[in-house]
Amino acid sequence: MTLDPATLNVAFVLLALVLGGLLVFAWTVNRNVRALLSWGAAFCLVATGFAVANLGRSSGSYSALLIGNVFGLLSYVALYAGCRIFNGRKGVPLVALTGVVLWSAAFPFIYERQDYRLILVALTTGVYSLLSAWELWRYAGQPLASQRFAVVLLVLLAVFNTVRIWPAVSSTSISWFDALAHRWSSEMALFLVVFTPSLAFIFLSMAKESVELGYKLAALVDPLTGIPNRRAFMQNAGELTASMHGKPVSCLVLDLDNFKSINDRYGHDVGDAVLTLFGQVLSRHLPPKSFGRLGGEEFAAILPMNMECAAALGEAVRDEFSRAGKAVLGAGAEVTVSVGCSASSDATVEMLLHEADIALYRAKDRGRNIVVSSAGSRVSA
Structure with missing residues (x-):
């Protein structure tokens, strides 16, 4: 079966926008789960970044590559922020923007080197993915089955991002690794089309499970004294x-x-x-x-x-x-x-x-x- 890269890329952008909109809508229905807004923003940002970067790829547009990847990195910041918010942790440290700042500062010097750009983006997004997984695992405030599965998906995302640097650092060619290094390849788009809705579904499941557990605990706690009823x-x-x-x-x-x-x-x-x-x-x-x-x-x-x-x-x-x-x-x-x-x-x-x-x-x-x-x-x- 032949997969058209352009079609898959368009499908991914539209899919990410729809999923981001659904997460934001879910937040409007239950504003107690504020992480949904941040996660919805993450999906919309990655769709925007992907679209901008792909629009400029044919001409090698300097601004398109710079801005597209900034949006993409900001989506990972929003992903990490959502994980912190979900666990009830206050604020997002400014250091979380390090990856975005580093890319913006380094881009003028590595614009002509696609391999350097790939290494920087892949490593940065891999770190953001691991930080998000660590946040959900280490600081989990509730025993949620869906949250543990989200950790697995985020670790998988970190591995996926890290694997993308293979063609840039190795002389050995592995077809799938080579394909994943290019955001407009069929393999890359196919992975994203499958992975993205899985992650969005898990985030919605986490929100639902958290709300249900909250109601269950509220039914077992005396509202005045805060001790068991x-x-x-x-x-x-x-x-x-x-x-x-x-x-x-x-x-x-x-x-x-x-x-x-x-x-x-x-x-x-x-x-x-x-x-x-x-x-x-x-x-x-x-x-x-x-x-x-x-x-x-x-x-x-x-x-x-x-x-x-x-x-x-x-x-x-x-x-x-x-x-x-x-x-x-x-x-x-x-x-x-x-x-x-x-x-x-x-x-x-x-x-x-x-x-x-x-x-x-x-x-x-x-x-x-x-x-x-x-x-x-x-x-x-």
Whole structure:
């Protein structure tokens, strides 16, 4: 089958423009994924650069080669910027423009040497591709399957760009390597026509997977305190108890004392601040995923330890919260928490919560601001 280079080149330019437009459109639909705008710009820039460079190739236009490759290199800068933005990293360092500046400065001296131009562009784009792959792999903020595949594609792009320098540095001729060194060859255009939509599809998949994961995580996080909500707590607690295999598991149920009076006296904004403060205290003392907000001013924790150790943690939480609350509301304020503790080596999460809840009621009856075990004995005051 004979492939017409001119037709393939036109097809690639149009394809890249369409894909860039689709990525930008996807960004307008979901502006939370700002990386889509940068990636869309990258596709539009590479299409523009490819078109400009090819328009000037027959005449060897100085300006067309200079500007076309500047657009092409800027597309890689936008690609790298999109990867940083996707990972939630702020800004793009000025050093990212080094390749563009280097090409612009060197071009007057290498204009007559196609092999030098090829080496400079291929190495620069290869470095940009590797930086983009490294960014997605090293600084991934979410465990996305599509992101790992994007890393593979970007590494492949780096290899492709690096291979293009072969004819310029070796006297040995390899037909495909030689063909890939020329942007207007059939092989080069065919590779781009196949590779480009694959990369665009992966970027869209990353955005979709990221949004879906964000919704899933939001459904498991209490929006006020930022700690796991009841649903997440029950899920994490069930996984923990199932993995203990007969080892002791303890449960703490923690309820802020006289919380209604705090809301009535200081206002709901202060009440929300107190709840947030308590979530922070729990985060400092308890293992991740072991605790959560059950609702209102009630919290709970499931811990892989015996009752004595769990009660000691409950006491540490009670003591710090009392001191931290006074620092927020004033020394005369009563900001305390009562804690009920239970333990078992074979009970379900529901049974542990029930027993700890009974102990919590005993703590309330005994004056609040204490930790009480499910056996009814007062652990601390």
